[in-house]
Amino acid sequence: MSDGGGGGQHLLRRNSNFRALLVSSTSGVLGNAVAAVALPIIAAVELQASNFEVAALAGMTFLPWLVLGLVIGVWVDRLPRKPVMMSALLVRVVVLGLLPLGYWLGFLSTPLLFATAFVAGTASVFFQLADAALVQQAVTPDELIEGNGLITGSGAAADAAGRAAAGWLTTIAGASNTLLVQLGAFIVSLVAVQRLDVREVVAPPSRQPILREMADGLRYTFSTAPLRALLFNAALWNLGGNIAASLLVLLVLRSVGESEVWLGMLLAAASLGGAVGGITAQSMGDRFGTGPLWRWSMVPGVLGYASLLLLSPGWGMLWGVAGMFVMGASVSWNIVVGSSFRQRVCPPGMMGRLGAASRTVSWGMLALASLAAGILAETIGIRAGVLTGVVIACMAPLVALLGPLRGIRRLEDLASAPTSELDDGVPSAAPRDAA
Template sequence: MSHTEAAKKPLVLRNANFRRLWISSTAGIFGTAVTSVALPVIAVTELDASNSTVAVLSGMTFLPWLLFALPIGVLVDRHRRRPLIVVSLAVRTLLLASLPVAWWLDVLTVTQLFAVSFGAGLAAVFFTLAEQALVPAAVDRDELVEGNGLMTGSGALGDAGGRAVGGWVTDAWGASNALLLQVAASLASLTAILRLDVAEARPDRPKDRRVFRDMGEGLRYIFSTVPLRMLLITGALWNLGGNIVVSLLVLLVIRSLGEHPGMLGLLTAATAVGGTVGGLSAKWITGRLGSGRVWRYSMFPVVAGYATLLFITPGWGMTAGFIGLFIAGFSIALNIVVSTTFRQRVCPPQMLGRLGSAQRMVTWGMLAVAAFAAGLLVEVMDIRGAILTGILVAALAPLAAVFGPLRRVRDLEDLEPPRTEGPAGTRTETGLHTS
């Protein structure tokens, strides 16, 4: 088969290493989606936790990003990524498997639920950063948009399936028993990553072991240019407001509207289905509209989609929420593909772990802050009022993008640093130059 004919095949078929990474990621996201439905339902229905406790619980998975992302990013850059993924996936699986066991023994407590959520989140920091850093090694530079689109789209599909199945299994088996699906998905993810055949040279480890210096380099890098700063600011604002909404969704659907966990799973799956379509459409849409425009305007439909939650009612009244969350998921996926691709293209390979950790410490750390904020809001106002507050905060993100310094940029790729030939034919980048 000629090179041209091979290139016409989808990336997942023509690149075995990307396919294995893709399978591992998608299976892992499926299991995580099941867990994201089951954990708050365990708190609400099996442990009868308070509203503020349920809201805060959703942030425990993301708290490790705020506390430990920077040093873990340094470790990812100093070690081979594949072994880190294997170990962290195994640890996370064992932690989550302890919950159904504790339920069977009638010893499950809110304290264990919080501890397992935090520990599973800590393991996720390791394998998420390592996986993200492996993508550029598994594909060519010109395949990054396609690769990230496939990862985002199929990940959203796995998320949709996991949430829908998780909601159904939670109804049928019980919330704690539903976590057995997470165990099965993690085993599939481990099997795929063990077959990965990406050549990883042993990273050069500084003799001085100055971890704080390397952490500082990652932080400085994400603030070093206007495009990276704006991606960071908008991502942080969006996650702060958006996760206030998401943290309260279980309370709105189950406690306020009196719906069953299966409906919660289907409602959140609508976001993931939209994300699947958005991720798979990202290459086509950015090619026609420009990645800069897509990044700026994709967050407005998300705000509108989340606003539909203020008007949902039991039964057929949930339809507006399904439509709104589908639109939200579609637009979020476009934004993620554009942002992730730009960072991967401009970042030197040896900095990918630190860039990812510094960026997610801020943006994903906001998910934890948002959950704590949701816990406070739901104590001083009703659930819908707290959701409205989150929507208003999230709306600051697209406003910052549209009126910010990148408001006239059609393609973010135009802001990439020039690539020049270095010694011995190596490629080097000179840094971004933007006003």
Template sequence: MKTTLWRVRSFRDLWLAQTVSLLGTQITLLALPLVALLLLDASALDVGMLAAVEFLPVLLLGLPAGAWIERLPLRPVLVVTDLLRALALLAVPCAVWLDALSMPVLYAVAFAVGLGTLFFDVAQLSFLPALVDEDRLVDANGKLELSRSVAQLAGPSSGGLLVQAFTAPVAILVDAFSYLISAVFLLTVKGDRHAGGPEPSAGLRREISEGMRFVFSHPLLRPLILCAAIAELAFAAVLALQVVYAADILRLRADAIGVVLAIGNAGGLLGAVAAGPLAKRFGNGTAFLISIVLFGGGAVMLPLSAGPVTFTCGLFVVYVGVVIFNVLQVSLCQTVTPTRLLGRMNSVFRFVTWGMVPLGAALGGLLVAPIGLRGVFWIAAILTVVSLLPPLFSPVRTMRDEDIADAPEEIAEPDSALERATTGETP
């Protein structure tokens, strides 16, 4: 019988680091837009753009990030990015105390936090397979998603109470310290190594193209990345505007908004616990489809809500499905991807999926004026339902464990003029 992952110190320390930083991040998820709304009288468009700016680094650096990380020792990358995010967030209370707070300052902070999060996430996903065995990746990712769900449950309610009692800048200060604590835990993680990528002489453009070709030629990864991209585009608008919706449409106070978001996010706890058993009971393919149906159905409930109960239930169902999908998708990607391509595979997924977030958040903010908040939420719901189509009409639908084991790990050769031009190869 294998030792529980909680007794594997390196994994446990990584889990602790993530849990602490995510708790603080969830506080800021509520506090940062409230800083804009309460202290700067920001509009819905301003808040939407604030969410968009945080994901702008993904569009600018998402693809090369994986290749760069594969050349670096992973643990220092995690520590440095935690420190970067802590310093960025400390700028907000400092700006308030110096009477220098403005939307450009908040945009700069959001960009720096997004930059650190991009490199941290790609490095962490590439680091995990070095800490646990392949057959325990679903368990490990489930535990990491569980900590994310716990943070999403406790963070918004704590953030709402902190904002109500001590103001939003103080809540953001708490998040800054959480990143410092996370960095301390990461210093104790053993098993530090490079991601195992190619030699720098291979050329950055060729390395990026190799990673993209692997993901988009893979029969299992391609439909999943398309599904995730559509869902991220849709739900980015909801995440950017959920606080505004709760405040303006549902007429809730800051502390009540925190409770609503916390209870809704609690669905992630159920999703994290259910992902493994669901895959074992019905198979990976059916489990993927169930997860998509869940977050699509929850998204439809949101624009139908006229009060906090329905809105909370919709968020709850969304997060059950999202977390099941995330656990299965991340574990599948880590299993079928060669070690030397882990950084680039993760960066391609982050570039394509997180790259949809600033676009979705910005479009959501722009559409509020012509069609209203409820109209934006209806468009998001329809797109989320559409995200089911790529996996439904692909090998993912009938995927079993043996299909994952037999999935191709080699990279297809460039078969188009565009791919050959990108890699610099000649026919």
């Protein structure tokens, strides 16, 4: 739990463990942002990879969620989270250091790029599941919206800075050399994790088979209507949105014929919007209700991705900059509300498995989307592939607006409802909007 009483003090001032988690998360996001720009540019420019390879590379970071997420979730629930996070960061520093080394010594290749992305993505699964479990234990339930908003907003700001800087650095120093910034960011994150002093809640040693515990995580993820609605909304958004996102490098560099600097600006705009969304999530939820905020957040998000279809050289890129900003803010509102609800209702000993099961489905879609984007780019073209992604992403807000949570004003009120009412998705005690 949080250390310090609270009173009127800001969460960052009264809770040193939350500060450490915020620094760790923000530094890690900064490093990931640099890699998100640098890795596809390494493939497209330094290695002259095919359209399919450039688009599919983005999915290698998320493929571990699809194939290993459930197993890793069980391990995270059985182990202290702090050592897990530190080990994951060390693995990422070592593995990602191979890419600039390979560039300098001449052994950089597309297979090495894909393998590195997969191993680094596997380490990221361990880190993110352990990090989410520690956030739940470092703050009180009433601080979850504020805490997740600060983490999301700070991370999105770091993401914007990292992507913008990477777009510029790749033109100055080369994409492979730009990855040195990522290594430095992970070292900062490692130091921050070392400073954590949380009394962890770890599940007692289990004699159950690991497959049984994996099944428990999946069963819990699908156990109630609210959890199912959050999951399907995220999965559909990730499938459609990441088809468009995976084609962004090809769209800017090969279809529109613009530079890496504009690519960095588009990605930075999305992240800056995410920062605004994270910072304002608490006030938006208080003003409109977390239910309406969650339900409507993806509508402008879809329009933001659709703006990519209007891109043209020069000032025509500004359509995408504005659209990506709107998309980033929308996604942040959705993530903060959804993550806070899961952390509020989930027992600490189940948090790793819940995170793994939900992300295996929702983030597994990111891997499938990247592979689909590569196929679409080769078969129907880059712009048509982006349009396909936008059409699929439209189903995400439909799930939210027409699903079982369509009348709920405050999602947090569902946390205290009986399980039988949660399964219906309409607990009698919860305030509602007009249906």
